[in-house]
Amino acid sequence: MIRLYYAPGGCSRAPHIALEEAGADFEAVRLDFQRGEQRGPEYLAINPKGRVPALVTDQGLLTECVAILAWIAQSWPQARLAPLDDPWAFAQVQSFNAFLASSVHVAYAHVSRPGRYADGADAAAAMLAKAPEALGGFFALIEAQLADGRPFVHGDGFTISDPYLFVMTGWVFGRSLVDPKAVPRVASHHARISERPAVIRVLAREASEA
Amino acid sequence: MIRLYYAPGGCSRAPHIALEEAGADFEAVRLDFQRGEQRGPEYLAINPKGRVPALVTDQGLLTECVAILAWIAQSWPQARLAPLDDPWAFAQVQSFNAFLASSVHVAYAHVSRPGRYADGADAAAAMLAKAPEALGGFFALIEAQLADGRPFVHGDGFTISDPYLFVMTGWVFGRSLVDPKAVPRVASHHARISERPAVIRVLAREASEA
Numbered sequence: 001m002i003r004l005y006y007a008p009g010g011c012s013r014a015p016h017i018a019l020e021e022a023g024a025d026f027e028a029v030r031l032d033f034q035r036g037e038q039r040g041p042e043y044l045a046i047n048p049k050g051r052v053p054a055l056v057t058d059q060g061l062l063t064e065c066v067a068i069l070a071w072i073a074q075s076w077p078q079a080r081l082a083p084l085d086d087p088w089a090f091a092q093v094q095s096f097n098a099f100l101a102s103s104v105h106v107a108y109a110h111v112s113r114p115g116r117y118a119d120g121a122d123a124a125a126a127m128l129a130k131a132p133e134a135l136g137g138f139f140a141l142i143e144a145q146l147a148d149g150r151p152f153v154h155g156d157g158f159t160i161s162d163p164y165l166f167v168m169t170g171w172v173f174g175r176s177l178v179d180p181k182a183v184p185r186v187a188s189h190h191a192r193i194s195e196r197p198a199v200i201r202v203l204a205r206e207a208s209e210a
Numbered sequence: 211m212i213r214l215y216y217a218p219g220g221c222s223r224a225p226h227i228a229l230e231e232a233g234a235d236f237e238a239v240r241l242d243f244q245r246g247e248q249r250g251p252e253y254l255a256i257n258p259k260g261r262v263p264a265l266v267t268d269q270g271l272l273t274e275c276v277a278i279l280a281w282i283a284q285s286w287p288q289a290r291l292a293p294l295d296d297p298w299a300f301a302q303v304q305s306f307n308a309f310l311a312s313s314v315h316v317a318y319a320h321v322s323r324p325g326r327y328a329d330g331a332d333a334a335a336a337m338l339a340k341a342p343e344a345l346g347g348f349f350a351l352i353e354a355q356l357a358d359g360r361p362f363v364h365g366d367g368f369t370i371s372d373p374y375l376f377v378m379t380g381w382v383f384g385r386s387l388v389d390p391k392a393v394p395r396v397a398s399h400h401a402r403i404s405e406r407p408a409v410i411r412v413l414a415r416e417a418s419e420a
Contacts, residue, residue: 048351049309059298064312066276067305074297087284088269094304095277099259102274102312110327116344117320117327123336126328134326141258 002026005047005054007033008206011105012053015068016205017163020198022076028205065105066097069160081160093154096145096161099138104168107134111175132177139178139186146185151192158196166193212236215257215264217243218416221315222263225278226415227373230408232286238415275315276307279370291370299364306355306363306371309348314378317344321385342387349388349396356395361402368406376403 004019004026006012010033019026031037031052038050047054047061055062055071062068070093073082083089110117111131114124142165146153153161169190172178180187193199214229214236216222220243229236241247241262248260257264257271265272265281272278280303283292293299320327321341324334352375356363363371379400382388390397403409 048354057298062298062301062305064305064308066308066312067301070304071297071301074300087281088267088272090284091272091277091281094280095272095274098274098276098308098311101308102276102316106312106316107327117317118333118336118340120336123328123333126330126333126336130328144258 001056001058003029003056005029005031005043005052005056006206007031007038007052010052011065011164011167013167013202013206014065014160014164015053015055015072016202017166017196017198018069018072018081018160020201021158021163021196022072022079022081024072024076030206064101065164066094066101069097069164070094073160080157083154083159089154093159093161096153097164099141100161100164100168104135104138104142104172107131107138108168108171108175108177110134111177112171135172135177136182139172139183143183143186146189148185151189153189162189162193163199166190166199211266211268213239213266215239215241215253215262215266216416217241217248217262220262221275221374221377223377223412223416224275224370224374225263225265225282226412227376227406227408228279228282228291228370230411231368231373231406232282232289232291234282234286240416274311275374276304276311279307279374280304283370290367293364293369303364303369303371307374309351310371310374310378314345314348314352314382317341317348318378318381318385318387320344321387322381345382345387346392349382349393353393353396356399358395361399363399372399372403373409376400376409 002024004016006016006028016028031043037043044050047063049063053065053068055068062071074084077084082093110127114127117127147155150156152158153165169186173180212234214226216226216238226238241253247253254260257273259273263275263278265278272281284294287294292303320337324337327337357365360366362368363375379396383390
């Protein structure tokens with residue numbers, strides 16, 4: 001039994017896509033963040049962090065996108081979602097994903113969830129004002145890292161970095177925090193990933209009635 | 211050739227300790243953050259992120275603590291710094307480290323480097339005011355995760371999570387952002403790790419003249 005707790009539009013979309021790409025047999029359990037379900041006693045008993053994604057298997061609970069994505073890649077090796085036999089190449093995948101988690105996602109969260117970092121409307125406004133600068137710098141680094149003419153983050157093969165970047169670009173393009181024209185390779189990557197059947201399935205599931 | 215770029219007191223201390231624990235042959239290269247060396251053209255040519263840690267090997271550059279620590283564990287398997295043969299247990303190590311990187315380190319950085327997230331003294335004060343609440347919640351989760359009577363984060367064996375937690379606790383205890391009395395297992399862990407020969411060597415190197 002594998003159960004993925006997710007919130008529509010959340011970063012849980014990345015492991016959700018990875019599970020689909022892996023051909024995993026899993027149950028996707030939606031949480032309603034509008035109603036604060038992630039902070040309710042029922043969910044906190046499952047995941048004390050009160051966040052998504054959370055993956056529950058027969059072995060227990062696993063949290064944090066970076067760890068869940070790597071575990072999916074290791075658990076379905078035939079899906080080739082990471083270069084499992086090359087520690088250096090695997091480390092580059094982990095490095096890319098860790099950067100998304102601790103720099104890109106965090107910078108975006110200052111816009112989407114300012115109360116996580118400071119209280120008050122003035123502080124929220126100051127954080128909102130800073131976000132485009134921070135995110136612009138981060139996406140310039142990502143743009144430079146994407147090789148011209150190669151379809152995926154790490155080259156010719158789809159990896160667990162691709163759905164994760166796809167989620168982040170969806171966020172920052174969606175709120176006009178980064179201009180797609182400033183990062184054409186990232187924008188092209190986003191369009192390419194959006195057309196994958198696994199991605200289409202996940203977006204349809206997220207959009208369906210609860 | 212392995213070269214670790216570090217800043218005294220920075221989170222680079224975690225992979226620095228891990229390399230010592232692994233018995234690796236490496237060169238530690240100090241950056242002077244007071245003089246802004248991490249933003250100078252020489253270092254940016256090595257690591258465009260302008261941060262530490264950065265690991266340079268014959269294969270290239272590797273950044274992000276979470277990825278560097280895992281790579282060290284995989285590259286010196288005889289040091290047993292992670293449960294490499296058990297994907298679920300390995301994922302738990304990665305999850306713990308990812309939480310330190312994207313929640314704990316980030317919350318602390320709002321105190322140590324507020325300008326990363328917002329400009330102005332008022333915003334900095336608001337972020338400083340929020341940090342103890344955020345960090346208190348994170349360390350309560352960590353305290354609950356540490357098993358009573360077992361010496362290390364993941365139980366009886368030292369792993370790459372131990373030096374990383376050690377660095378974070380040093381930060382938050384040092385600035386009185388978390389009260390050690392509120393997290394006795396974490397405090398005991400900190401004292402235990404501080405006595406390891408590898409840790410003593412790294413702290414001495416950081417404290418020595420440049």
